[in-house]
Amino acid sequence: MDPALHCVDLGLIPAEEAEVLRYAQWPQAAAIPEDLPLAECLRMAEGRVRCRAVWRQYPLIVTETELDLGFARTASHSLKKHLEGCKNLLLFCCTAGAEMDRLIARAQLRSPLHGLLMHALGAQQVEGACDRLCEALARSFPEHRLTPRFSPGYGDVPLSLQREIFSALDCERQIGVTLTDSLLMRPGKSVTAVVGLKSC
Amino acid sequence: MTLLEHLRTGPFFLDGGMGTLLQAAGLRPGEAPEGWSLSHPDVITGIHRAYYEAGSDMVLTNTFGVHPLRYPLEQCEAMIRAAMDCAFAARAALHDGRERFVALDIGPCGKLLKPLGTLDFEEAVGCFAQIVKLGAACGADAVFIETMNDGYETKAALLAAKESCSLPVLVSNAYGSDGQLMTGGTPASLVPMLEGLGADAVGVNCSLGPDALAPIVQSYLACASVPVLMKPNAGLPRDEGGRTVYDVTAAGFAASVAALIPQGLRILGGCCGTTPEYIKALREAVGGTMPPPLEDKNISAVTSRSQAVVLGQAPVIIGERINPTGKKRLRQALAEGDMGYVLNEALAQEERGAQVLDVNVGAPGLDEAALLTRAVEEIQAVTDLPLQLDTADPRAMEQALRRYNGKAMINSVNGSEAVMDAVLPLAKKYGGELVALTLDEHGIPDTAEGRLTIAERILARAEALGISRKDILFDPLTMPVSADGQAARITLDALRLIRERTGCGTVLGVSNVSFGLPARELIGSAFLTMALQAGLTAAIMNPCSDRMLGAFLSARTLLGHDPACAAYIDHASALSVQTAAAAPASPASTPNAAEPEGLRRAVLKGLRGEAASRTRAALDAGQEGLAIIQSEIIPALDEVGRGFEAKTIYLPQLMMSAEAADAAFREIRAAMGGQAEATRCSIVLATVKGDIHDIGKNIVRLLLENYGFAVTDLGKDVPPEAILEAVKRLHAPICALSALMTTTVPAMAETVALVHKEAPWCKVMVGGAVLTEAYAREIGADGYAKDAMGAVRLAETLERSALFT
Structure with missing residues (x-):
């Protein structure tokens, strides 16, 4: 493996019920009825989802007309604004893995509501994994401040940037994430993002 | 002795890393090592020769990255031919009379197979077969499939090798630190499959150093009846001023690997970070140690x-x-x-x-x-x-x-x-x-x-x-x-x-x-x-x-x-819990089981079990199924739907009510002997080609069924032709399509056009995260629904217009 690529096993992310319900669009104030099969979904998934990530550092070069991200060039204004003042960036792909997709398919077979809740759990898992990764990255770069994550599809960053990200991070071989011709990620609960490094 | 006999006897020595040595010889980061067989054949030949001289019985050709998915076939052929020539030249340069072998090296194709990825199984088999045929035609002594981190791809490569040549095939997988393949296989799940397909040796390479790999090799030794191989890394890599260095020395590496020979390991070598020095040390550490004879584990x-x-x-x-x-x-x-x-x-x-x-x-x-x-x-x-x-x-x-x-x-x-x-x-x-x-x-x-x-x-x-x-x-x-x-x-x-x-x-x-x-x-x-x-x-x-x-x-x-x-x-x-649950409920717990208000409330609150039991009670009390639907269930669903539209009720609550209604419908259907399934027109439902999101589509299905539509759900990633086929077969007046991504809207537009052209009676309604009313019109749809309730309302309207045109 290219030593510039870092594979991280993020392990098990605790399932936080309140977060899962938020992703399921459960109204915050509403009482949770006994019939809501949340506990059942969490039990189905317990101990089965292992989150993984791969990341790599790149120098950032800003010119009048474009950004050289090290793995691709883009004219995106919103990303330029987001990375203002950064000389380096971290690119990562994080996934809740194929097991999460299998769990969603299994939950969906029980009922659409199980499916919705398992989707929400998947979202909570991959977002939790991204948080855990970014905390670890922040510790690895103590001299820097990390910007929030910025993903293709945000602002004017085109989804097609995914192609460059996938070849830069070798996602398919490193952590088993595939990009389809329609630019969807498989497993579905996966996130790619750029984080800027600002000197403190 | 034939190569197969060598493998079955052991110890048999393979070579070590190639990439590390190429970097030392000037391979730039990102440059493809396989290209060097053509541009720097002397370097490649020199590396093979150094391994032979260090004691390798078999070297692997510089073809790890050669794959028809990455290079045109002529280029694959040129690189394989050149790589084989390098290995043969190294072997021919040595005149000590020792028997030496050359294995065609095959690495992963870099793409995941369906359903995890996008590559079709037979396409993968076909690509691997092309490599094997080229290598076999050049005179390889064996095929070495290595660093595979997915069992299914391993199967494709092994099947291709067995179908395309009669050479011995060695299969080596790459495991994570959790002892599993990236896609979840273990030695116990993988070895029976590989032996069943006719692998001549199985084992592990790369990923970890010899000590970390030892427990995985021991799992192989416990279940494999064919020879087991091991090619570990020289520990873990780290970056030192732009150079990659590994943390296990040649002597430490050799001692760790040699220690497994008495346990049955018989084919050994090194992977990333190992050099001829490591193989030489390994030979010396093994000395005259022989593995115990190979035995059938009878598993x-x-x-x-x-x-x-x-x-x-x-x-x-x-x-x-x-x-x-x-x-x-x-x-x-x-x-x-x-x-x-x-x-x-x-x-x-x-x-x-x-x-x-x-x-x-x-x-x-x-x-x-x-x-x-x-x-x-x-x-x-x-x-x-x-x-x-x-x-x-x-x-x-x-x-x-x-x-x-x-x-x-x-x-x-x-x-x-x-x-x-x-x-x-x-x-x-x-x-x-x-x-x-x-x-x-x-x-x-x-x-x-x-x-x-x-x-x-x-x-x-x-x-x-x-x-x-x-x-x-x-x-x-x-x-x-x-x-x-x-x-x-x-x-x-x-x-x-x-x-x-x-x-x-x-x-x-x-x-x-x-x-x-x-x-x-x-x-x-x-x-x-x-x-x-x-x-x-x-x-x-x-x-x-x-x-x-x-x-x-x-x-x-x-x-x-x-x-x-x-x-x-x-x-x-578990049985006693079930028995308790199935016992007739005491009258006190369901005071007015047959009371219609109760059913309406159960659907409103999304209480599945109660909705079913109250429906059953109402039926037992002599009420007509259709009357229960019209007077209780539909009004409750309408109320929930209005609440959803007014944003006083949220999606999961809507779904709970829909599922409670569904439970009530099941009771009514059972009582009516499966008749009167649907009361409204057919709808063909699908997520369009290229899109694999189906949560929204499934919610729409649930609600449409609640409202009596006969829904034929074709699933996700459905090609336009398959959707048209279903519309024609059912003569469906409505077709409902879902797409979540801007990148899959073109497939939706294509489907709309095809259905309109070939099935002009059919109205197409669309929905999905990226769509808007205007966007839907632009791609020619007959209607747009922003959510599941909207889909029900729209289907009702389209049904009316279909009936009166």
Whole structure:
């Protein structure tokens, strides 16, 4: 493996019920009825989802007309604004893995509501994994401040940037994430993002 | 000695890393090493020669990254030819008379196979086959498949190698620190599949240093009957001023690897970070140590992507429910291509403790070959239970066996010549646990000895083809005791006799014994107990029957396979919970069960169980099903729908109400004997091609069904032609499409245009995260719905307009 690529096993992310319900669009104030099969979904998934990530550092070069991200060039204004003042960036792909997709398919077979809740759990898992990764990255770069994550599809960053990200991070071989011709990620609960490094 | 004999004797030395040495020789980061066979042949030849001189018996060609998915075929050919020439030149330069070998090296193709990725299994097989043919034509002595981190891709590469050449094939996988392949395989699940496909050696390389890999190698040694190989990294890499360095020295590496030879390791080398110095040290550390002789571990196992079920220890349950014989609803589902029904049967049996699932989709008028393959793929996407492929059609069997991820059970062969000729070669080629029925062209012998004679004949034929005895299980055939009072006794006698004389495992489909009798499970469970007592290896049975499962678990406990009776106690306590739940509710808990207000409230609150019980009570009290729907359920759904539109009710609450209504509908349907299924028009529903999001589509389906539409759900990633086909077949007045991504809206537009052109009567409604009213008009849709309630309202409008145009 290219030593510039870092594979991280993020392990098990605790399932936080309140977060899962938020992703399921459960109204915050509403009482949770006994019939809501949340506990059942969490039990189905317990101990089965292992989150993984791969990341790599790149120098950032800003010119009048474009950004050289090290793995691709883009004219995106919103990303330029987001990375203002950064000389380096971290690119990562994080996934809740194929097991999460299998769990969603299994939950969906029980009922659409199980499916919705398992989707929400998947979202909570991959977002939790991204948080855990970014905390670890922040510790690895103590001299820097990390910007929030910025993903293709945000602002004017085109989804097609995914192609460059996938070849830069070798996602398919490193952590088993595939990009389809329609630019969807498989497993579905996966996130790619750029984080800027600002000197403190 | 032939190469195969060398491998089976050992110790046999492979080479070490290539990339590390190329970097030292000036390979730039990101530059492809395989290109150097053409641009710097002297460097490549020099590396091979250094390994031979250090003591390698076989080197791997510089072809790891050569793959038809990455390079045009002519370039693949040029690189393979050049790489082989480099290895041959290195070998020819040495004149010490020692025997040396060259293996064609094959790495992963870099793409994940479906369903995890996008690469089709047969396409992968085809690409690997091209590499193997080129290498074999150049004169390779062996094929070395390495660094594979997905079992399914490993199968594709190994199958391609076996189909394209007759050279020895060595297979090496790359494991993570959790002891699993990236896609979830373990040595126990992988080795039976690789041996079944004919791998000549199996093992591990890369990923970790020798000490971290040792436990994985030990797992291989515990279950592999073929030679085991190991090619670890020189520890973990780190970046030191732009150079990659590894933390295990040559001496430490050699000591760790050599220590595994007395345990049975016989093929050894190094991977990333190792150099000729490491191989030299390894040779010295091994000295004259010889591994113990190779022995057959005699393990009978069926496997899936990640699980292995060993046969011949505790008895095993094979779930029988995926079989359309006598099941009208399943036959209908298969005819309509509704895999949801099949998948639900799979999960239900898994929850009840089935360890293997029988899959039979044969019914008149169906394309069994296509259907069996599809069923196998879809079932394997949701469960890790190994499968038993059950078909009498050799073509269906072969197609499904090829694509099966793991080592399957093959059900079945029998003693008739034609069937043996068709099925035994499949078992030999693809591997599998073969179920052999003790009947032949003359029928089923009515004595135990007669069945034994057929078993012995099948066994002789199978062994002559090279199929191992451990991979054969005999089915001495259960016959209805109602037709012949001696039938069960003969079957059990045959079971004992075959077990004693052949040493092979046994299988019985137990349900057949009770055919034609009342209270079938009563006598069926007794027969099951007796068969287990007689030594049955695996029972094909219905795990969803309490009585059958109870008999199985009790017998298993009594036969000593349930330490501390744990499984039995679990089952018994689950039973008592069920009994309590099924007991008639006390009048106090449901004061006005038949009271309509109660039902409306249950749907509003999303109380599934209560909605069902209140509907049942209302029906029992003599109310008409349709009246209950019109006066209670629909008004409740409307109220919830209005709340959703007014944003006082949220999506999960809407879904809970919809599911409660669904539970009420089921009761009404059951009471009406399955009639009056749908009261409104047909709707064909699908997520468009290229898009795999289906959560929104599934919610829409649930609500449309609530409102009485007859929904045909084609699933996700559905090509336009398939959608059109369904619209035409059903003459559906409405087609509803979902797309979540800007990148899949073009496929939606294409579908809209196709349906409008070829099925002009059909109105197309669309929805999905990226769509808007304007966008929907732009792609030519007849209507846009922003959410599931909107879809119901729109469908009602479109239905009216369809009826009046």
